[in-house]
Amino acid sequence: MTDTDRKVIIVTGATSGIGLTLVQRLKDAGYFPILTGRNHEKVANLSDEIGVPGYHLDVANEDHIQQVVASIKADHGEVWGLVNNAGIWLEGEFAEHSTKDIRNVIETNTLGTMLMTHAVLPDMVSMGRGTVLNVVSTGALYTRKMISVYAASKWAIRGFTGCLEVEYAPKAVRVMGFYPGKVNSNMYETAGIERDLDVAMTPDQAADMIIVMLGDENMVWSHVSGRSIQDYV
Numbered sequence: 001m002t003d004t005d006r007k008v009i010i011v012t013g014a015t016s017g018i019g020l021t022l023v024q025r026l027k028d029a030g031y032f033p034i035l036t037g038r039n040h041e042k043v044a045n046l047s048d049e050i051g052v053p054g055y056h057l058d059v060a061n062e063d064h065i066q067q068v069v070a071s072i073k074a075d076h077g078e079v080w081g082l083v084n085n086a087g088i089w090l091e092g093e094f095a096e097h098s099t100k101d102i103r104n105v106i107e108t109n110t111l112g113t114m115l116m117t118h119a120v121l122p123d124m125v126s127m128g129r130g131t132v133l134n135v136v137s138t139g140a141l142y143t144r145k146m147i148s149v150y151a152a153s154k155w156a157i158r159g160f161t162g163c164l165e166v167e168y169a170p171k172a173v174r175v176m177g178f179y180p181g182k183v184n185s186n187m188y189e190t191a192g193i194e195r196d197l198d199v200a201m202t203p204d205q206a207a208d209m210i211i212v213m214l215g216d217e218n219m220v221w222s223h224v225s226g227r228s229i230q231d232y233v
């Protein structure tokens with residue numbers, strides 16, 4: 001494969017769950033995935049284990065985004081794709097959340113996705129080629145109690161994704177959204193929430209769908225959602 005064929009694709013939040021599985025799948029499928037994550041040690045160990053480049057990247061830190069995207073470009077060339085996957089869960093009554101927790105969810109799930117996209121889009125437009133895939137959530141398709149901040153963070157990305165889809169498709173850059181239902185990952189546990197995930201889809205199933213969406217550059221897969229069939233109870 002020559003450098004011009006190489007599809008460099010950045011995956012955020014790739015130290016666990018969907019992102020980690022996706023990096024492995026992308027490598028198997030012939031892409032050039034870049035594993036990124038907020039935890040230095042996990043990034044170093046996992047990138048060694050899988051055999052892909054790894055970068056410490058906290059998407060809630062704007063300066064960090066600028067520096068790391070510039071380093072990735074300098075080290076590996078133009079970025080063909082970005083999967084905005086990093087995300088955190090927050091559950092509970094709105095008035096009980098700390099303002100710090102509210103800010104953290106919005107800075108990670110919402111601003112992180114927007115600023116990562118902002119950092120890679122100009123080059124994609126210049127190249128006349130590129131793909132941004134946002135991992136959203138079924139939480140952006142409905143409303144229910146106890147998930148107000150997480151839902152707001154993802155509803156914002158649903159709007160953002162749809163607007164960029166129509167703004168950039170005429171410039172040959174695809175912006176797409178994937179909306180999984182419950183996934184059997186670390187997300188709830190990391191947020192201190194107990195959840196029975198036996199019926200949830202697996203990170204493998206989610207990664208498979210993302211691989212399909214990325215595949216055909218002539219197709220823009222718009223707002224693709226799915227749930228495990230066992231999850232309809």
Ligand SMILES: NC(=O)c1ccc[n+]([C@@H]2O[C@H](COP(=O)([O-])OP(=O)(O)OC[C@H]3O[C@@H](n4cnc5c(N)ncnc54)[C@H](OP(=O)(O)O)[C@@H]3O)[C@@H](O)[C@H]2O)c1
Nearest residue numbers: 013015016017018038058059086087137182183185186187
């Ligand atoms: N699990 C579900 O039921 C579900 C359903 C719908 C949508 N989603 C979405 O799917 C995406 C992936 O989540 P997952 O289910 O795979 O959960 P996960 O296993 O917890 O993975 C989330 C990843 O994001 C990373 N991360 C968190 N904050 C970050 C930050 N500031 N900067 C960079 N990385 C950060 C985590 O790092 P650490 O390894 O350090 O924690 C982890 O690698 C998220 O956007 C989530 O909202 C999940």
